[in-house]
Every structure is written in C-alpha cells, then in structure tokens.
Amino acid sequence: MKIKAVYTIFLFVALLILYVLSAAFTNFLKTEESVTAKLVTKETVFKAGNEIQLTFELNAQVFTELLLHYSYGTVLISSDLLDKPKFSIPEFIVNKKGMVSYTLFYESKNIYQSQFFIEANTTTPVQLESYIGPPSIIAGGNDYTMHVVVPTDTYDNPLPDSTAVILKHQFLDIVNERQVSSKDMLGWEQIFSYEESGQLLLSSQVKETYSKEHAIKVFPAFPEDFTISYMRKHRYADGNQVINFKTSIVNDQYGNSISDGTMVNFIVKNSSGKLLHTQGTIINGSAVAKMLHPDHEDTWEVKAYVYGMGESDKLSLSFAKVLEDFDVNFGKGNREIIVGPLKSFMGQLIPDGAMVKLDIYRGNKKIETKSESSSRGMVRFLLEEGFFGAGNYSFKIGSMGVHKEYDNIVIQ
Amino acid sequence: MIKWNRNIYRSFIIISFIGLVIVMLFGIGQALSYLNTGADRTAMLHLTLNKKPVYFPKTSWNDTINPGRPIEKQTLLDIKRDYLNAWYVRNIAYQMNTIDGVADYFTKSARKNIYKTMLFNKKENVTIHGTTINHNLHLDFYSADGQLVVISDIGVKEYQRTYKEDVVLVENKTRSNYQVMLMLEDGFWRIRHMVKKNKNEILDSTQRLSTQAKVVGDNIYVDEKEFQIKGINYYPQQTPWDMFGDYFDTTVIQKDFEIIKKAGLNTIRIFVSYEDFGKETVNSTKVNRLQQVLSSAEKAGIKVIVTLFDFYGEYSVLNWTLTHRHAEQIIRSLKDHKAILAWDIKNEPNLDFDSRGKENVLSWLDEMIDQIRVFDPNHLITIGWSDPESAALLKDKVDFVSFHYYREQQDFENVYNKLTEKIDKPLVLQEFGISSNRSLLNPFGYSEKGQAIYHQKFQENIQKRDIHYLSWTLYDFIKIPNDVSGSLPWRKQKQKYFGFIDASGNKKPAFEFISE
Numbered sequence: 001m002k003i004k005a006v007y008t009i010f011l012f013v014a015l016l017i018l019y020v021l022s023a024a025f026t027n028f029l030k031t032e033e034s035v036t037a038k039l040v041t042k043e044t045v046f047k048a049g050n051e052i053q054l055t056f057e058l059n060a061q062v063f064t065e066l067l068l069h070y071s072y073g074t075v076l077i078s079s080d081l082l083d084k085p086k087f088s089i090p091e092f093i094v095n096k097k098g099m100v101s102y103t104l105f106y107e108s109k110n111i112y113q114s115q116f117f118i119e120a121n122t123t124t125p126v127q128l129e130s131y132i133g134p135p136s137i138i139a140g141g142n143d144y145t146m147h148v149v150v151p152t153d154t155y156d157n158p159l160p161d162s163t164a165v166i167l168k169h170q171f172l173d174i175v176n177e178r179q180v181s182s183k184d185m186l187g188w189e190q191i192f193s194y195e196e197s198g199q200l201l202l203s204s205q206v207k208e209t210y211s212k213e214h215a216i217k218v219f220p221a222f223p224e225d226f227t228i229s230y231m232r233k234h235r236y237a238d239g240n241q242v243i244n245f246k247t248s249i250v251n252d253q254y255g256n257s258i259s260d261g262t263m264v265n266f267i268v269k270n271s272s273g274k275l276l277h278t279q280g281t282i283i284n285g286s287a288v289a290k291m292l293h294p295d296h297e298d299t300w301e302v303k304a305y306v307y308g309m310g311e312s313d314k315l316s317l318s319f320a321k322v323l324e325d326f327d328v329n330f331g332k333g334n335r336e337i338i339v340g341p342l343k344s345f346m347g348q349l350i351p352d353g354a355m356v357k358l359d360i361y362r363g364n365k366k367i368e369t370k371s372e373s374s375s376r377g378m379v380r381f382l383l384e385e386g387f388f389g390a391g392n393y394s395f396k397i398g399s400m401g402v403h404k405e406y407d408n409i410v411i412q
Numbered sequence: 413m414i415k416w417n418r419n420i421y422r423s424f425i426i427i428s429f430i431g432l433v434i435v436m437l438f439g440i441g442q443a444l445s446y447l448n449t450g451a452d453r454t455a456m457l458h459l460t461l462n463k464k465p466v467y468f469p470k471t472s473w474n475d476t477i478n479p480g481r482p483i484e485k486q487t488l489l490d491i492k493r494d495y496l497n498a499w500y501v502r503n504i505a506y507q508m509n510t511i512d513g514v515a516d517y518f519t520k521s522a523r524k525n526i527y528k529t530m531l532f533n534k535k536e537n538v539t540i541h542g543t544t545i546n547h548n549l550h551l552d553f554y555s556a557d558g559q560l561v562v563i564s565d566i567g568v569k570e571y572q573r574t575y576k577e578d579v580v581l582v583e584n585k586t587r588s589n590y591q592v593m594l595m596l597e598d599g600f601w602r603i604r605h606m607v608k609k610n611k612n613e614i615l616d617s618t619q620r621l622s623t624q625a626k627v628v629g630d631n632i633y634v635d636e637k638e639f640q641i642k643g644i645n646y647y648p649q650q651t652p653w654d655m656f657g658d659y660f661d662t663t664v665i666q667k668d669f670e671i672i673k674k675a676g677l678n679t680i681r682i683f684v685s686y687e688d689f690g691k692e693t694v695n696s697t698k699v700n701r702l703q704q705v706l707s708s709a710e711k712a713g714i715k716v717i718v719t720l721f722d723f724y725g726e727y728s729v730l731n732w733t734l735t736h737r738h739a740e741q742i743i744r745s746l747k748d749h750k751a752i753l754a755w756d757i758k759n760e761p762n763l764d765f766d767s768r769g770k771e772n773v774l775s776w777l778d779e780m781i782d783q784i785r786v787f788d789p790n791h792l793i794t795i796g797w798s799d800p801e802s803a804a805l806l807k808d809k810v811d812f813v814s815f816h817y818y819r820e821q822q823d824f825e826n827v828y829n830k831l832t833e834k835i836d837k838p839l840v841l842q843e844f845g846i847s848s849n850r851s852l853l854n855p856f857g858y859s860e861k862g863q864a865i866y867h868q869k870f871q872e873n874i875q876k877r878d879i880h881y882l883s884w885t886l887y888d889f890i891k892i893p894n895d896v897s898g899s900l901p902w903r904k905q906k907q908k909y910f911g912f913i914d915a916s917g918n919k920k921p922a923f924e925f926i927s928e
Contacts, residue, residue: 067574069586071608072522073506073529076538076574076581092528098608105582117610131595133557146480146556150593150605156521158593158605184552184562185593185605188480 035060037104037112040084044114048097048121048155052089056104056112058082064106071098094118097157124154126209132202136217137193139256144192145216150185151206158185159206166205171218172198193218195254220256223310228266228302230317232293237319238344239295239400240351245278247304247312249285257285262306269301270294295355296401297321322350323400333412335385339397340378349377354400361394374399383411465493467500468692468733470546470740474566480554483561491561491594492549494601499544503730505530506540519595519602538581541729542572545736545779558596564609565590571779573729573771580771624790625753627811632792632838632880634715634753641753641840641880642927643679643717644672649887649915653896655682656689656701665705668886669712671913676927679753680709681717681796681842681882684742686724692734694741702742706751715753717842717882718746719796721780722759723895727772735776736783747788754791755784756814756842760798762805774805781809796842800827804834812880816843821869828877838880844870845884848920849909854902863909864921875928883926887911 040055058064061082068075070093079085085104093100097120104112129150137143147167151159165187168177171194180187191200200216232243245266250258264287268276280289287304294300298319304312322344329338337358342350356379358370368387372379379399388411395406471492476483498517505514509530514523533540546569553562566589573583593605625634632639648668651659672680682705689698702718709716720739746752757780761773781793792811797803803815813835817824831839848863850856858866867883874881888911897903908915912923 065581067582067584069570069572069584069588069608071590071606072525073502074540074542074572074574075529075532076536076576090532092525092532096525098606099588099610100608101586101588103582103584108580108582110582110584131555131557131560133555133559135557144556148555148560152605156605158607184591185607186553186562188553188555190556 035062035064035106035109035111037064037106039112039114044116046094046116046118047123048095048118048153048157049124050094050121052094052116052118053086054089054102054116055084055086057084058106062106064104064111067103067105068093068100069102070100071096095155095157097155120157120159121153121155122159126159126206127152127154127156128204128206128209128211130202130204130211130214132214132216136219137200138221139193139195139197139218139252140221140254141192141195144190145200145202146188146190147202147204147214148186148188149182149204149206149211151182151187151209163187163206168203168205170201172196191216195256197252197256197259220258221252221254223250223258223262223306224253225310226250226304226312228304228312228315230302230315235318235320236322236345237294237296237298237401238322238350239293239354241293242290243293245280245289245291245302245304245315247282247286247288250282250287250306250310251285258282258306260284262287264289264304264306266291266302266304271299276300294319320345321401323402325402326399326404328397328404328406330406330409334393334409335383335388335411337381337383337395337397338378339381339399340374342374342377342379342399350374350400352376356397356399359396359398360388361396362391364394465496466734467496467730468737469496469499469544470733470736471496471549472547473549473551475550478551478554481556481558483551483554487554487558488551491563491601495549495563495565495592495594495603496547498603499547500730502526503542503544506533506542507730509534509539516600517602519597519604522603522606525606537577539575539578540572541575542570543729543732545569545571545733545783552591560593560595561601562591562593565592571729571732571775573775583771583775624750625792627792627838630836630838632753632812639678639715639753640878641679641715641882642677643681643715643882644677644912644926645843645882645885646672646680646682647885647887647889649889649913649917652887652889652891653683653685653893654688655705656684656698660701662704662708666708666712669708669714672886673712673714675923678713679715679717679882681719681756683719683722683759685722686720686735686738688723689738689742692737694738699742699745703746703749706746706749710749710751714751716751717754717756717794718752719756719759721757724758725764725768727764727768727776729772729775732776732779735780739780739783740787743784743787747790752791754794754811755788756794756796757781757784759796760816761795762797762799762802777806778809781806794840794842800831803831803839807835807837810837812838812840814840814842817841818844818846821866821873824870824873825877828873828879840880840882841874842882843884844881845910847906847909848922849906851905854905857906860920860922864925867922867925871925871928883912885910885912887913888915888920890915 036059038057040057046052063082064085065076065078066087075090077087079087097118099115099117101115103110131148132145134145137145149165151163151165153159159182161183163182164179165182166177166179167189169191178189180189197218197220200218202214202216204211227248228245230243230245233241247264252258260283262282263279264282265279266289278289278291280287300317302315323342326340326342339356342354344350352375354374356372356374358381359366360368370381372381390412393409393411395409397404473488476488494517501513501517505511505526511527511530514526518526548566550564550566552564568588568590570586574581589609591607591609592603594601595604647653647655648664651657689695706716757777761777764773777795784793794810794812794814795806797815800815800817803813807813846858846863846866848858848860850859889908892904892907897907912926913919
C-alpha cells in the first residue's frame with residue numbers, strides 16, 4: 001500500500017513536469033511562429049455603394065484588426081471570426097470614390113497590406129452641379145463667362161474623367177450645344193459674349209440628367225462718343241429759368257444702347273473761366289441734366305463725359321442781358337435804400353427771387369455786404385441805427401450784371 | 413425676539429432683491445451679447461481667424477498652369493492656407509473625436525463624410541493622432557469667376573497613430589495622392605470633393621549627394637579621413653544654457669575655442685534651444701550667432717555637434733510640423749558649414765518617456781531624422797541618449813549612437829562592452845564627468861582632486877578602446893537655470909562644479925586629463 005502511494009505520487013509529479021514542459025514548449029512555439037495572412041477576396045475594384053467584404057485566411061486562430069485609410073479619414077474595424085476573418089467595410093467608406101488602403105494587424109504587427117479601389121457608380125442617376133460665373137459680362141466678344149458642370153453619382157462621387165458633358169446656351173436666335181469630356185472632376189466651357197447685349201441662358205446635360213436654366217446678363221460695351229443738345233424757354237440770363245442738356249442716344253461700338261443708370265457728367269465753362277457741373281443718368285439710351293440760367297449776360301461751353309469711356313462734342317450757347325438799369329431811392333435819412341423796379345426784357349417786372357447785392361463802405365473800408373432777393377421787382381435794404389452809426393458811407397449796388405455806385409451818402 | 417425676526421426678514425428681502433437685480437442684469441447682458449454675435453465685422457469677415465498658423469507641413473505649389481484662367485499669387489496663398497487648415501481640423505476631429513472647425517473648411521456635403529467617420533471611431537472608442545508631413549500642390553483647374561479650384565496633392569506623407577481606448581494600437585505612415593475640389597464660400601476655400609487617387613511611385617529625394625562627414629562601419633570619416641572625436645560639451649562660462657542670448661560675445665567664445673584646441677581636443681557639442689531660437693519662426697539673429705560660433709570653431713579647427721530642440725517637450729503629433737519648420741530653417745541655412753560634424757536631434761529624449769509617452773517621443777525622433785536627412789545631406793545625425801540602456805533605440809536610423817554616462821567609473825568598461833555587442837555603429841560617449849562639489853554641506857562629494865582621478869581613469873579606458881568622447885564640461889558655472897536640473901539647491905549646487913576650469917578661470921587639477 002505504501003509503495004503504491006509512493007508510485008502514484010511519483011507518477012503525479014512526472015505528469016506535472018511533463019505538462020509544464022509541454023506548456024512551455026507550445027508557448028515557445030506560439031511566439032516563434034509568425035502569423036501570416038492571405039487575402040481570399042479576389043476583386044480589387046468596386047462600384048460605389050456596393051457592399052464590400054474582405055476575407056482573409058490566417059495560419060493561426062488570432063484576433064486581427066483592419067485599418068482602413070480612405071479619402072476622408074481612417075477607421076479601424078475588427079472581425080469576430082478568428083482564423084478566417086471577414087471584414088465588412090463600413091457604408092460611408094463603400095460609398096466614396098477613391099483608393100482605400102488597408103492594413104491587417106495582429107497585435108500591432110502589420111501582417112497584410114494592400115489596397116482596393118472604389119469607382120463612381122455610373123449606373124446610378126447622375127446628379128449635376130453647375131457653377132457659372134461671372135454672372136454678368138460685356139458685349140463684344142472679348143468678355144466671357146464660364147460654365148462649369150460637376151457631374152456626380154448618387155453617392156456624391158465625381159464621375160470618372162472623359163464623361164460626356166453637353167453644355168448648351170441660348171442667345172437671341174442662337175442656340176448652341178457643345179459636348180466636352182470631363183476632366184479633373186468637371187466639364188467646362190467658356191462662353192464669349194456676342195456683339196449684342198441681352199441675356200444668355202445656359203444649361204447642361206449628362207446622360208439623362210438635365211440641369212436647371214441659368215441666366216447671364218450681357219451688358220453693352222463701353223460707350224462711343226456722342227453729341228449733346230440743349231433746350232431752354234428763352235435766351236435771357238434771368239437766373240430763373242432752367243436749361244436742359246440732353247445727350248444723343250449713347251451706343252457702344254456694336255450699336256447697343258448703353259445701360260440705364262450710367263452716369264453722364266456735364267461740364268459747363270462760363271466766360272470768366274469758371275466750371276459748373278451737373279449730371280444725369282442714362283435712361284432709355286440718353287441722359288438729361290438740368291441747370292439754372294445765369295443771372296447775367298454769359299457765354300457757356302458745354303461738354304458731357306462718361307468718365308473714362310466716352311465724351312460728347314462741344315456745345316456753345318450764350319445768354320442775353322435782361323436788365324438795362326434800375327432805380328435806387330434813399331429814404332428815412334438815407335437809412336432806407338429801395339432798389340427797383342427791376343424790369344426784364346419786355347419791361348415786365350423780373351420774377352421774384354432776383355438777387356440784389358449791397359456793399360457798404362465807410363472810409364474806403366467795406367464793412368458789410370447785404371443780399372436780398374426781389375419781390376414784385378423791388379428790394380428794400382434797411383440800415384439799422386444800432387449797426388450803422390451816423391456818418392459818411394459809400395454803397396455799391398449790383399444786380400443781374402448791372403452795377404451802380406453811390407459815394408458820400410450821409411446817414412443821420 | 414420679534415425685532416430679530418423682523419431684521420432677518422428685512423435682510424432676506426433686501427438680499428433677494430439685490431440678487432434678483434444681479435440675475436436680471438446678467439441675463440440682459442447675455443441676451444445682448446448673444447444678439448451681437450455674428451454681427452460684428454471681424455466675425456463676418458473672419459478677420460479674427462487664421463491669426464496664428466498652427467500647422468506647417470512642408471507645402472509647395474509645384475504647378476499652377478491650368479486651362480481655366482491664370483491664378484493670382486494671393487489666391488494661391490489663400491487656397492494653401494485654407495487647404496492646410498482643412499487638414500488640421502480633420503486631424504483634430506479624428507484625434508479628439510469632435511467636429512470643431514470642420515464646418516469652416518468642408519462644404520456641407522463633404523463634411524458629412526468626416527462626421528460619419530468620426531462618429532464611427534467614437535463608437536469604437538478609437539482616436540487617431542495624425543499629421544501630414546508634406547503637400548505638393550498642383551493646380552488642375554481655376555474657374556473664371558475665381559470661385560472654384562481643383563488641385564492635386566501629390567505624394568502626401570501622412571503619419572497616423574491609432575489608439576483604441578487610449579492604448580496605442582498601430583502606427584502607420586502612408587504616401588497618398590489626392591485630388592481635391594475646393595470652393596470659395598463665405599470667404600473660406602472649402603473642400604467640396606476629395607478623392608484619394610492611385611499611387612504613383614515617387615522617388616524620395618533623400619539621396620545623399622555630397623557628404624562632408626560619413627560613417628563606414630565603426631568609423632567616422634570627415635573629408636575622407638578617419639576622425640576620432642575627442643571633445644567637450646561647451647557653454648561659455650558666463651552664459652551657461654544661454655549661449656546665444658544678449659550677452660553673446662564671439663571674442664569670449666574664440667578664446668575658449670583656443671583653450672579647447674590647445675588642450676588637445678577636436679570637437680565640441682553645443683545646444684540650440686527650441687523656444688529661444690523662435691520655435692516655428694526661427695529668429696535670424698540667433699541663427700546668425702550660431703553661424704558665428706561655427707565659423708569661430710572652423711577657424712580654431714574644431715568640429716561641432718549641434719544639439720537641436722533643447723528644452724522642447726511637446727512631441728504631440730499635431731505639433732510635428734512646427735518642429736519640422738524649426739529644424740528646416742536652422743539646418744538649411746547651415747547645411748554647407750564645414751565646422752559641423754553632426755546634428756544631435758535632442759538631448760536626452762529618453763527622460764521624456766514617462767511624462768510624454770515613449771511612442772510619442774520615438775515616433776517624433778524617427779520622423780525628425782528623415783526630415784533632417786532631406787534638409788542636410790552633408791552631416792551626420794545622432795541622438796544624445798541619457799543612459800547606455802536607451803542607446804540602441806533607433807540605432808538603425810542614426811549615423812552614430814551617442815549616450816551619456818554619469819555612473820561609477822569602474823562599471824564603464826563593462827557597459828561599453830555590452831553596447832558594442834548590440835550596436836554595430838560608431839559609439840560616442842557624448843557626456844560624462846563628475847562634479848567636484850565637496851563642501852561642508854556635501855562631505856561625500858568629490859573633491860577637485862577626486863575629479864581629476866575620475867577623469868584620469870576615464871581617459872585610460874578611452875585610450876584602451878579608442879572611444880569617441882565628449883566630457884562635461886569646460887567651466888564651472890555660477891548660476892544654473894531652473895530648467896536644467898530643477899530648483900532643488902543640492903542638485904543645482906552639483907551642476908555648478910562639473911568644469912575643468914573653475915568659475916574664476918583657474919584650471920582645476922582635472923584639466924590635465926581633459927584629453928589623453
């Protein structure tokens with residue numbers, strides 16, 4: 001019995017040693033043997049949106065992970081199966097065109113590395129994005145707009161190069177169509193303006209998909225030189241009437257009349273060399289500007305400009321004197337000065353508002369200038385006691401180009 | 413008692429009234445400031461954005477000829493800036509699993525892809541720390557109205573480190589080609605389409621054309637002659653750890669170089685501080701001073717090992733490109749300098765393993781070696797490991813292996829023998845020495861005599877095996893900055909007395925054994 005017990009213990013110990021050894025040995029084997037993988041999936045090119053599964057065959061039952069690097073980022077996916085891991089590529093990667101590089105990892109060690117391609121899915125309906133600009137161009141064939149069309153599949157992937165893109169445009173009676181091959185994700189065309197101004201309509205088509213209608217404004221080109229004319233009620237310099245200046249129809253070199261709102265500046269040079277200025281905007285091809293008649297005899301030279309682009313011929317006109325002379329009466333101890341009646345070209349009283357200027361001098365020194373506008377042909381100046389003490393004054397009175405002087409007037 | 417109660421009620425009412433007023437004022441203020449957001453001009457025009465670039469991969473416009481229309485220089489700059497920003501916000505999105513800023517640089521349809529990818533990773537608890545190293549941009553198309561471009565980005569070198577539940581899983585480097593469509597929206601060039609394209613093999617332009625220094629087997633060669641490094645780590649006596657600062661003086665440095673040369677040494681090691689030299693926008697004055705030092709060394713017949721990135725400690729993947737630009741600016745301007753023997757990328761980077769993560773530090777060093785090889789094919793590259801145990805790290809990438817040894821002198825031979833078994837490249841004992849800081853406070857420290865004996869014995873070792881060496885250091889210092897050895901007085905005190913020459917300029921006994 002005793003011996004038996006010894007044997008069993010011995011056997012037990014021997015088994016234990018064997019077990020430990022074998023465990024150590026298998027462990028040793030495990031670490032030595034490197035895990036290798038083989039790709040089972042044959043395809044390397046897929047269409048966007050289609051399911052993709054990558055299957056590998058491993059030589060060991062280990063847990064592996066797959067790192068995917070695609071156009072928009074990197075993700076890590078894992079598989080439950082150990083010896084034959086199958087990885088389903090997430091939908092958001094499957095849907096996007098481009099190369100997907102992947103690396104199969106086992107315990108941070110790269111055991112398989114390759115890539116597959118996802119192509120735009122040309123079987124899905126085409127989506128079009130059109131970009132057109134500039135939105136307004138100038139007539140005459142030098143300026144152009146560009147029509148860019150980006151055709152994509154349903155998953156928002158640009159269609160492959162050499163996709164046929166049909167670009168169309170309409171202008172007046174012209175309807176044009178051109179087919180281009182897409183390159184670098186897009187198809188494009190330059191559309192040069194025609195000689196006429198107007199509206200250009202653009203559209204495009206890829207396969208069965210038609211785009212919306214897009215409009216481009218074609219504005220007239222730069223104005224050519226033009227002529228101006230004037231209109232006035234009479235030729236007298238009464239400082240009261242308004243004279244109108246008008247341009248001829250302003251055209252560009254192709255005969256398009258210039259757009260409404262274009263500013264025309266009229267410059268008037270009077271006989272004393274001063275420049276007067278008025279302006280108008282073009283409406284229906286011509287511009288009108290207004291100016292008040294001068295209040296004295298004068299000759300004007302008028303020229304109009306669209307600055308930097310076109311200018312008019314020179315226009316010359318003169319204004320006749322309306323006032324020959326006027327009376328001046330002193331009263332109330334010379335403190336009241338009454339000018340008038342001011343009579344116009346037919347002897348009528350000058351319309352209200354004619355300016356009369358009074359310069360007051362005391363001992364060769366101008367002490368004040370008073371201006372009043374006429375009412376019923378008359379103007380009255382009052383020299384108040386508080387401001388003008390008693391003494392000897394001189395006056396200069398002027399109106400509508402007539403000047404009169406009164407010296408040594410004694411004010412009480 | 414009643415009076416008391418009344419007072420309590422009173423104060424309660426007054427306090428609650430004041431509180432109510434405060435809350436109301438605060439509420440009104442918040443409402444007003446909310447209504448103001450987006451209305452101010454700086455926000456509308458994005459003037460406050462892009463103030464300071466934070467992402468600097470090497471980027472160039474290689475080809476801007478395109479069928480659409482000629483492109484303006486400013487537009488090229490704008491596109492480049494916004495395109496890089498797009499990569500930056502994308503990197504951040506995957507690193508933090510957030511979407512901050514993505515909307516600014518991707519159009520509505522494009523950003524969906526980023527969001528989906530980010531959410532997938534977030535669900536799996538995966539974060540990806542990534543950066544791009546370079547971009548080579550080609551303009552494929554620019555539309556007439558200047559609102560749309562298509563560019564190709566060829567040979568984009570990307571580095572990514574994937575973490576799952578904050579554990580590093582894998583690290584990978586890829587080179588990819590992208591074609592990208594961008595649109596000008598809201599003042600931003602936003603990515604509309606991004607397609608990763610077929611790889612075409614790009615040859616790395618890292619061929620070594622001319623070399624002033626090279627390594628063959630165990631030996632270092634300079635100008636085709638075998639070179640034995642007998643050197644010393646150098647700081648001027650007055651300005652330790654601030655060699656290129658306001659007190660920079662070439663006459664002092666020149667004199668020191670003469671002392672070093674006369675002492676029989678042929679090499680020095682100097683330090684370039686990352687921050688001090690201006691980080692990603694390198695300060696040209698400092699580079700100029702470095703150049704003067706190198707020229708003085710050349711005149712004195714001394715070779716220089718330049719240690720870069722001193723006191724740099726960021727290492728994060730997103731920070732890489734900034735350090736690349738730092739290195740590029742310094743190295744490109746000095747790459748032909750005859751005085752340089754080697755670039756030491758970083759002093760004792762292994763000390764940052766614990767605080768910054770070993771994988772962060774090593775991958776940063778790894779990439780930096782590749783970068784420097786491109787910037788300067790003429791000189792050698794090494795890393796100054798602080799202990800012999802770290803020396804084998806990245807040994808296949810450096811030209812020679814440097815390590816520091818501050819342990820018992822008698823163990824050195826053993827350690828060195830072990831290293832030679834592991835490493836088949838030249839080994840450089842880049843720092844060693846002992847402080848003669850025996851004093852009343854530190855009775856067990858070495859005396860100046862003890863220091864001399866230590867160096868004498870070391871020189872015997874060195875001679876026996878023909879070891880490349882650089883000792884620490886020429887001078888005793890009076891002031892040690894806190895960054896160097898901490899603020900503890902006994903540590904600082906020790907750091908002051910490593911020199912062969914004392915603070916007042918007298919040669920210590922050890923000077924006799926500064927070289928063999």
